[in-house]
Amino acid sequence: xxxxxxxxxxxxxxxxxxxxxxxxxxxxxxxxxxxxxxxxxxxxxxxxxxxxxxxxxxxxxxxxxxxxxxxxxxxxxxxxxxxxxxxxxxxxxxxxxxxxxxxxxxxxxxxxxxxxxxxxxxxxxxxxxxxxxxxxxxxxxxxxxxxxxxxxxxxxxxxxxxxxxxxxxxxxxxxxxxxxxxxxxxxxxxxxxxxxxxxxxxxxxxxxxxxxxxxx
Amino acid sequence: xxxxxxxxxxxxxxxxxxxxxxxxxxxxxxxxxxxxxxxxxxxxxxxxxxxxxxxxxxxxxxxxxxxxxxxxxxxxxxxxxxxxxxxxxxxxxxxxxxxxxxxxxxxxxxxxxxxxxxxxxxxxxxxxxxxxxxxxxxxxxxxxxxxxxxxxxxxxxxxxxxxxxxxxxxxxxxxxxxxxxxxxxxxxxxxxxxxxxxxxxxxxxxxxxxxxxxxx
Numbered sequence: 001x002x003x004x005x006x007x008x009x010x011x012x013x014x015x016x017x018x019x020x021x022x023x024x025x026x027x028x029x030x031x032x033x034x035x036x037x038x039x040x041x042x043x044x045x046x047x048x049x050x051x052x053x054x055x056x057x058x059x060x061x062x063x064x065x066x067x068x069x070x071x072x073x074x075x076x077x078x079x080x081x082x083x084x085x086x087x088x089x090x091x092x093x094x095x096x097x098x099x100x101x102x103x104x105x106x107x108x109x110x111x112x113x114x115x116x117x118x119x120x121x122x123x124x125x126x127x128x129x130x131x132x133x134x135x136x137x138x139x140x141x142x143x144x145x146x147x148x149x150x151x152x153x154x155x156x157x158x159x160x161x162x163x164x165x166x167x168x169x170x171x172x173x174x175x176x177x178x179x180x181x182x183x184x185x186x187x188x189x190x191x192x193x194x195x196x197x198x199x200x201x202x203x204x205x206x207x208x209x210x211x212x213x214x215x216x
Numbered sequence: 217x218x219x220x221x222x223x224x225x226x227x228x229x230x231x232x233x234x235x236x237x238x239x240x241x242x243x244x245x246x247x248x249x250x251x252x253x254x255x256x257x258x259x260x261x262x263x264x265x266x267x268x269x270x271x272x273x274x275x276x277x278x279x280x281x282x283x284x285x286x287x288x289x290x291x292x293x294x295x296x297x298x299x300x301x302x303x304x305x306x307x308x309x310x311x312x313x314x315x316x317x318x319x320x321x322x323x324x325x326x327x328x329x330x331x332x333x334x335x336x337x338x339x340x341x342x343x344x345x346x347x348x349x350x351x352x353x354x355x356x357x358x359x360x361x362x363x364x365x366x367x368x369x370x371x372x373x374x375x376x377x378x379x380x381x382x383x384x385x386x387x388x389x390x391x392x393x394x395x396x397x398x399x400x401x402x403x404x405x406x407x408x409x410x411x412x413x414x415x416x417x418x419x420x421x422x423x424x425x426x427x428x429x430x431x432x
Contacts, residue, residue, distance in 0.1 A: 216292065
């Protein structure tokens with residue numbers, strides 16, 4: 001069987017597994033969103049405008065969530081003061097790149113997202129009451145906000161920008177510092193901008209389909 | 217200011233907020249992945265082939281995860297027997313559509329994903345040891361597998377198919393039934409296929425950008 005080597009990974013796989021032509025999405029879009037897109041550690045000076053952010057959100061807000069609850073909330077840190085408040089909560093390796101990124105966003109889950117359900121899920125307004133228990137609700141909020149973060153990373157790339165998501169931070173500290181209302185939980189910090197000349201070295205290896213997908 | 221009404225939502229917003237033309241992704245791809253894509257409750261009889269599944273995975277496996285850990289694992293239920301084993305764990309409203317869907321997948325997190333890190337994150341093989349604590353690792357596995365589920369939903373749509381993700385199931389039961397090895401956690405059940413004639417009624421309303429995004 002013919003095999004191909006994935007760029008930068010050294011992993012050879014049967015050609016049939018790549019099969020980009022089996023997708024309805026055109027190859028340029030596949031490259032933009034997944035195949036060529038890279039997590040960025042460095043960025044150019046080009047600003048990320050509010051109009052770009054709104055365009056990204058206007059796209060990804062159509063991604064599905066349970067009960068159409070849409071718990072993701074985004075806090076953009078545009079002022080130098082707000083950025084400075086964040087830095088102490090980041091792991092040391094994430095500080096310099098965050099200080100210099102064109103835009104930094106705190107991605108959070110609204111733990112009280114259920115209050116909007118009568119409006120967002122109008123055919124079953126009682127869904128709000130199913131989520132009266134806070135512990136169950138927090139789990140739902142986290143899960144669905146994380147799904148939405150997946151959509152958001154795709155959306156940033158859809159705007160021709162690079163995302164730099166960072167899990168290395170003190171989530172409790174960031175939640176307390178930026179969401180004193182007690183109804184949000186910080187999930188991820190993400191830098192956004194036009195990727196700098198040297199992204200993050202070679203593409204890291206990806207698991208093959210047989211390693212990830214089994215059939216019963 | 218000119219306003220536009222979002223299809224099916226009755227929500228009017230300033231035209232600038234839609235701004236699909238601000239994105240690098242072409243409008244057809246925006247529609248395919250987000251704007252026109254819908255969660256499906258009914259499907260045609262057309263099968264979903266292993267080649268389609270492999271093509272979807274080959275696309276979305278490039279989505280980023282922390283430490284490049286890629287904890288998502290997928291179990292496809294193709295045999296009638298395996299489908300029958302799942303049904304009792306689903307909420308009653310999810311059973312009929314799952315019994316008749318062309319393909320049903322259990323999406324799970326590999327809680328021991330860290331064992332592959334020396335290979336997947338070769339420049340810092342010690343990352344495996346940072347995740348020696350199971351509780352911290354489970355949280356990482358869940359978070360990153362959920363991000364990957366977000367990519368996967370986009371990937372299913374990239375194949376011209378519809379996803380029907382379902383959170384209404386007994387996760388502990390499904391984990392015990394299908395992953396007796398103790399190293400996986402079922403996260404979501406997802407039907408996949410070509411969307412039937414009547415998707416899920418009108419598009420539900422989405423939160424506006426100012427409701428989701430704030431700036432400091």
